[in-house]
Amino acid sequence: MDNKKLIISPSPHIYSGADTQTLMRDVLVALLPAFVVSALVYGQSVIAVTAVSVAVCVATEWLIQRYLIKGPSTVGNLSAVVTGVLLAFNLPSDIPLWMVFVGAVAAIGVGKMSFGGLGRNPFNPALVGRVFMLISFPAAMTTFPDPLLPAGFDAVTGATPLSALKEGLMSGAPLSEIVGQFSYRDLLLGIRSGSFGELSGLALLLGFAYLLIRRVITWRIPVYVLGSMALMAALLWGVDPSRYADPLFHLLTGGAILGAVFMATDYATSPMNHRAMAIYAIGIGLLTMIIRTWGSYPEGMSFAILIMNAFVPLLGKYVKPSRFTRAANDKSSR
Amino acid sequence: MSRSFSLGGIHPPQSKHTRALPVEPFPVPETVAIPLVQHIGAPAVPVVAKGDRVKVGQLIGRKEGFVSANVHSSVSGTVVAIDELPDMGGIRRPSVTIQVEGDQWDEAIDRSSTLVRECALAPQQIVEKIAAAGIVGMGGATFPTHVKLSPPPGRKIDTLIINGVECEPCLTSDHRLMLERGEEMIVGVMILARALGVERSYIAIEENKPDAIAHLGRMVADYPGVEVMGLRVRYPQGSEKQLIEAVARRRVPSCGLPSDVGVVVQNVGTALAVYEAVQKDKPLIERIITVGGEALPRPGNFLVRVGTPIGALIDHCGGMEGGQKIISGGPMMGRAVSNPAAPVAKGTSGIVVMPDAGSRRSKERDCIKCARCVSVCPMGLEPYLLIKMVRMGRSDQTEEQRILDCVECGSCAYACPSKLPLLDFVRMGKGEAMRLRRQRQQACKRCD
Structure with missing residues (x-):
């Protein structure tokens, strides 16, 4: 045995391959099907909006990290790219690019870096950017080009299914007529108007399956969010089907799947154990339905997620994971 | 779906490359340094002096107090030093160094391979023989076995679990033991059950060892009260609390002991050592060790005398090719070795040489709260x-x-x-x- 230098460290001596960059890359791959659908439906404006959003998010993080925090660059972990794509997915495809610029700076600058960067931000950065834009540019954020019209008519705006529902009900139109304009097949495939990432339920579910296979997220938060939404929608629908839309309509519209799979599951802003995850996710589902049904905005997913984000630290403090054993002097756990 | 523990767990790569390699007797080295503390508890007190001639199996350290263990010579030869030598982590431990001369065994030890099934000893006599033989938990915890077999008064033990899980990557010593010394081990289980007065014993084996499950499963038919239980592969199933939950569906309380839920857990290696001690009067002087890891050219499973230098095992297996980290035990819970001249002990289940790539830790980054x-x-x-x-x-x-x-x-x-x-x-x-x-x-x- 020759005397070579040995490496000493405490156990464990092997590690899983998981690292932040790989996880974020997997999220980007999972977003790809939805991106392709949007680009097919809305054309190249989708690519332009996404490119600007990603570029500004990455640049903002790099500049703040370098000149304000004065720490090593963190853009390599790709989390700013994910935020950029998610922000873009929440925008109308014809939004002016300078507005995207403002939203992206708000998302990363205010939503993420002002708290110290990845892992420290309490609110989902992409949603901070989106809500910032919704309040600053309400008109541009709520008019969407109608993909069903041939080219050349792109000045005409189409109603999203949920805004059609809200406005239709206020004007006294019968519900069956409003909902009847949208076929579930088209909603699933993405042939309708709306924020461009939320178009196709099928593409988003494909991404969900990929995230599950790659073990980036677990099924819990998306299933609890969508399940509680469906349950509340089913209850309302059961009470009065002439006033409330059916559960499937709610699940396929208003970014429900995009929010449940990609936004509510954001690591930094969602709870850390299964019990707290359930409370958080069910809260999002119910709040979304409450805002959609009785609020003044047609869709409620963004607000519901941000509201529940605010409860995450509290849940972390008081809702503990299922322990192996009860402590001698502790009756709360187990 | 077969049984397992309920919370958490991981699936590290198994890397059990030595699973099919039969146990070979490892050559007796020229000198051995036998530590007087290879167990949890007080060090044994030396009962030999420099210059004494000793035989294989002769007592060289007597246990000091109840929680301690006897130490025997693993070789025959002359005691050349009784002093403090650095262990694998560099901490000085009282040790007896013996210059090897021949291989002369103590006459009391039955070295035949005939299986001795019957044991008519009373529980107390069994525990005394186990204590005399210096047996400790061989899964790595090295808690003196006679202490585990003497539960506090009023504690009723009703279940004995034999740990053949071997959930650590790379290690195959328990697997080989079950395949090659299975029946002796089962007799050891019967003796342990008799000492504890329990009716049911379970030999718990993860399902990545179907050959061991089938082999022992056939044999236990002749041994009433012993059952082989396959468990779903999942780390850390070999951890005592997780194993008890998987097998007996009981949870050991916080800061409690297995005896709090009526269970005693023993490793398969311990069961074999108990057989040898009680039926063959052979003290614990050698054990099966896996020498493996990606950076070792010729890994294998060996029957090694206690006191053999770790470095001798590595050299025998082709030396460290590019490796820079030696682990005593498995890659998940084993200890990094800083002194390859240190000896293997009763609790050494494996020596793993890590490849360069896996030896160094990666740079720490910010927590992303992925949960x-x-x-x-x-x-x-x-x-x-x-x-x-x-x-x-x-x-x-x-x-x-x-x-x-x-x-x-x-x-x-x-x-x-x-x-x-x-x-x-x-x-x-x-x-x-x-x-x-x-x-x-x-x-x-x-x-x-």
């Missing part, structure tokens, strides 16, 4: 929170967050994508929490 550490923890703890508390010097809050429940399996650190040294800090925090607890208990005593 993997929480979901893999088999004890339901929150490692991300514990490391934060320990780093902030808030060890006063960690006991409330159940830091003392940690079994140090390392699943959290294994799973962390940000490479946080979670277990390092939890260990530190455990030490600090224990200190605070003792302080508090002393304060209580003063008030009484």
Whole structure:
């Protein structure tokens, strides 16, 4: 045995391959099907909006990290790219690019870096950017080009299914007529108007399956969010089907799947154990339905997620994971 | 679906490349250094002097007090030194160094391979023989076996679990033992059951060893009360608390012992040692060790005399090709070796040489709160929170967050994508929490 230098460290001596960059890359791959659908439906404006959003998010993080925090660059972990794509997915495809610029700076600058960067931000950065834009540019954020019209008519705006529902009900139109304009097949495939990432339920579910296979997220938060939404929608629908839309309509519209799979599951802003995850996710589902049904905005997913984000630290403090054993002097756990 | 424990767990790569290699007797080295403390408890007191001639199996260290273990010579030859020698981590331990001359065994030891099935000894006599033979837990914990077999009065033990899980990657010594020494081991289980007065014994084996499950399953038909139980592969199933939950569906309470739920757990290696001690009068002087790891050209399973230098095992297997890290035990819970001249001991289940790529830790990054550490923890703890508390010097809050429940399996650190040294800090925090607890208990005593 020759005397070579040995490496000493405490156990464990092997590690899983998981690292932040790989996880974020997997999220980007999972977003790809939805991106392709949007680009097919809305054309190249989708690519332009996404490119600007990603570029500004990455640049903002790099500049703040370098000149304000004065720490090593963190853009390599790709989390700013994910935020950029998610922000873009929440925008109308014809939004002016300078507005995207403002939203992206708000998302990363205010939503993420002002708290110290990845892992420290309490609110989902992409949603901070989106809500910032919704309040600053309400008109541009709520008019969407109608993909069903041939080219050349792109000045005409189409109603999203949920805004059609809200406005239709206020004007006294019968519900069956409003909902009847949208076929579930088209909603699933993405042939309708709306924020461009939320178009196709099928593409988003494909991404969900990929995230599950790659073990980036677990099924819990998306299933609890969508399940509680469906349950509340089913209850309302059961009470009065002439006033409330059916559960499937709610699940396929208003970014429900995009929010449940990609936004509510954001690591930094969602709870850390299964019990707290359930409370958080069910809260999002119910709040979304409450805002959609009785609020003044047609869709409620963004607000519901941000509201529940605010409860995450509290849940972390008081809702503990299922322990192996009860402590001698502790009756709360187990 | 077959049984397993309920919370957390991981699936590290198994890397059991030596599973099909039969156990070979390892050549007796020229000198051995036998530590007088190879167990948890007080060091044994030397009963030989420099210049004495000893035989294989002769007592050289007598146990000091109840929680201690006898130490026997693993070779024949002359005692050349009784002094303190650095162990594998560099800590000096009282040791007896013996210059090997021939291989002369103590006459009392039955070296034949005939199986001796019947044991008519009373429980107390069995425990005495086990204590005399210096048997300790051979899974790595090295707790003296006679102590485990003497539960506190009033504690009724009704289940014996034999740990053949071997959930650590790379290690195959228990697997080979079950295949090659299966029936002797089962007789050892019967003896342990007799000593404890239990009706049911389970030999728990993970399903990645179907040959061992089938082999022992056929044999236990002749041994009433012994059952082989296959468990779903999952780390850390070999951890005592997890194993008891998987097999007996009972949870050992916080800071409690298996005997609190009527269970005693023994490793398969211990069961074989018990057979040899009780039926063959052979003390614990050798054991089966896997010498493996990606950086070793010719890995294998060996029957090794206690006191053989770790370096001799590595050289025998082709030397460290490019490797820079030696682990005593498995890659998940084993200890890094800084002194390859140190001897193997009763609790050494394997020597693993890590390849260069796996030897160094990656750079730590910011926690992204992905919650993997929480979901893999088999004890339901929150490692991300514990490391934060320990780093902030808030060890006063960690006991409330159940830091003392940690079994140090390392699943959290294994799973962390940000490479946080979670277990390092939890260990530190455990030490600090224990200190605070003792302080508090002393304060209580003063008030009484």
